[in-house]
Amino acid sequence: MADLRSQYLGLALSSPLVPSSSPLSRDVDMVRRLEDAGAGAIVLHSLFEEEIHHEQEQMLRFADHAQLGHAEADGFLPPADNYTGVMEHYLQHLTTLKRDLSIPVIASLNGISLDGWVEYGKELQTAGADALELNVYYVAADAMQTSYEVELRYIELLTELKQQVSIPITLKLGSQISALPNFILNLEDAGASGVSLFNRFYQPDIDLESLQIKPSLEYSSSTESLLRIRWIAMLYGRVGLSLAVTGGFHTADDSIKALLAGADIVQLCSVLLQHGPEYLAKVKQELELWLDSHEYESVNQLRGSLSHMHSNDPAALERANYLNVINSHTAAIGVKR
Numbered sequence: 001m002a003d004l005r006s007q008y009l010g011l012a013l014s015s016p017l018v019p020s021s022s023p024l025s026r027d028v029d030m031v032r033r034l035e036d037a038g039a040g041a042i043v044l045h046s047l048f049e050e051e052i053h054h055e056q057e058q059m060l061r062f063a064d065h066a067q068l069g070h071a072e073a074d075g076f077l078p079p080a081d082n083y084t085g086v087m088e089h090y091l092q093h094l095t096t097l098k099r100d101l102s103i104p105v106i107a108s109l110n111g112i113s114l115d116g117w118v119e120y121g122k123e124l125q126t127a128g129a130d131a132l133e134l135n136v137y138y139v140a141a142d143a144m145q146t147s148y149e150v151e152l153r154y155i156e157l158l159t160e161l162k163q164q165v166s167i168p169i170t171l172k173l174g175s176q177i178s179a180l181p182n183f184i185l186n187l188e189d190a191g192a193s194g195v196s197l198f199n200r201f202y203q204p205d206i207d208l209e210s211l212q213i214k215p216s217l218e219y220s221s222s223t224e225s226l227l228r229i230r231w232i233a234m235l236y237g238r239v240g241l242s243l244a245v246t247g248g249f250h251t252a253d254d255s256i257k258a259l260l261a262g263a264d265i266v267q268l269c270s271v272l273l274q275h276g277p278e279y280l281a282k283v284k285q286e287l288e289l290w291l292d293s294h295e296y297e298s299v300n301q302l303r304g305s306l307s308h309m310h311s312n313d314p315a316a317l318e319r320a321n322y323l324n325v326i327n328s329h330t331a332a333i334g335v336k337r
Ligand SMILES: Cc1cc2nc3c(=O)[nH]c(=O)nc-3n(C[C@H](O)[C@H](O)[C@H](O)COP(=O)(O)O)c2cc1C
Pocket: 020, 021, 022, 023, 044, 045, 046, 047, 108, 110, 135, 172, 198, 199, 200, 219, 220, 221, 246, 247, 248, 249, 267, 268, 269, 270, 271, 273
């Protein structure tokens, strides 16, 4: 069998298949099943800035209340030593997973402001996180804000988090960044150990009866993986940090393409939520079979071989191929007379 061992964020992984941040990781048994299925590491569900702030407010209110000392009303509040908040829960869960698993555990922080929450990275490190994934789920909706200011926000958050922790930090980025390779180089300069491409922004829908905006969360499809594969192919060899893909990776074929483009790891989410943790074993087995049948001894051997720098048709990844693709289109039968 081909050797699947991979390096990511300086961590040694037994396989490049990694469940991305999702509710699956909330359940210890589910994470064990993912490890048994061959996951190389696990990214935990995120700890959200909003949750941390909410908890900080609750604690302040709790402290104020205790000082005021309303004996009757105190009965409605949890006793101070029973107060198990989101953060404490997360830390306990992380400690349990670190005790039970042998694969690396990557904690996830999700937020956009510089408002104190990043300090909690330190506690995640103390609880044993092998690395941190920072998801800056930011929609640049302010017309007065420049792209430079948006990018600076990422850099500042990273810099702040770097001051708190010494474990590797990777950033989960959206695709709507204008000069992506240059921005990633700047993140690398600021100390990022990796990037994960791309955050999948959930698109709010419009309800035509109530005329309200309604949230909608749909699973991805393999088609979405192509955007990620293209960018990884263009980044491979041009940046020094680790490269992960997330978004639209459902099959072994999707994963092989990402590895050929140069991804260090492939993150899976929708497919595992749809089919369960054991589906990862199927993807892994098909990856191994493909590598064997194409006479690769390891994933390292194929990694990046179809990247921009190694491809014999690099133009196919860029604008040069645009006209050819448009011209090669033929209308459906019966549409054009
Ligand atoms: C139900 C659900 C919950 C998710 N929760 C998180 C989260 O807490 N933090 C995060 O960074 N990404 C989260 N994601 C995004 C996934 O990690 C992943 O990046 C995204 O779904 C794209 O991968 P996919 O196409 O394989 O689903 C979530 C996705 C889903 C579907």
